[in-house]
Amino acid sequence: MKKVLVGLLVAAVFTACGDDDSSSAPENTYSCNVDLDLGVLGNIHICAESFDQAKIESACGKANEMAKTLESIENAGTLGSACPGGAKKVCEGKLSGVPYTAYFYEEDSAEESCDDLLAGVDGFGF
Numbered sequence: 001m002k003k004v005l006v007g008l009l010v011a012a013v014f015t016a017c018g019d020d021d022s023s024s025a026p027e028n029t030y031s032c033n034v035d036l037d038l039g040v041l042g043n044i045h046i047c048a049e050s051f052d053q054a055k056i057e058s059a060c061g062k063a064n065e066m067a068k069t070l071e072s073i074e075n076a077g078t079l080g081s082a083c084p085g086g087a088k089k090v091c092e093g094k095l096s097g098v099p100y101t102a103y104f105y106e107e108d109s110a111e112e113s114c115d116d117l118l119a120g121v122d123g124f125g126f
Contacts, residue, residue: 029050030049032059034078048100049082093118
């Protein structure tokens with residue numbers, strides 16, 4: 001169940017990175033940090049960074065909507081200028097020409113491949 005929720009949140013966060021083709025050069029870094037306590041299922045902590053502010057803001061909005069729908073959690077995603085340290089796994093990717101970095105903070109993330117962690121994006125057809 002937790003793996004399904006992680007996949008859904010990853011898809012929600014990173015589909016926003018593919019909304020349009022932005023060709024502007026990176027000037028600043030923007031982040032969306034999603035940290036959810038799911039009780040018996042444990043914690044899900046994912047953060048995304050990109051140079052595209054609008055896409056990161058959209059990603060946080062989508063993550064917040066999903067967290068509210070799934071677990072009735074308000075404001076699960078926090079906007080910022082960088083992801084926090086301490087990630088167990090860091091994955092680089094690109095969607096629609098926009099590079100992003102994904103940070104995963106759970107212990108079990110360290111054992112997963114980036115392909116597996118980011119499979120939710122492809123699995124939802126985005």
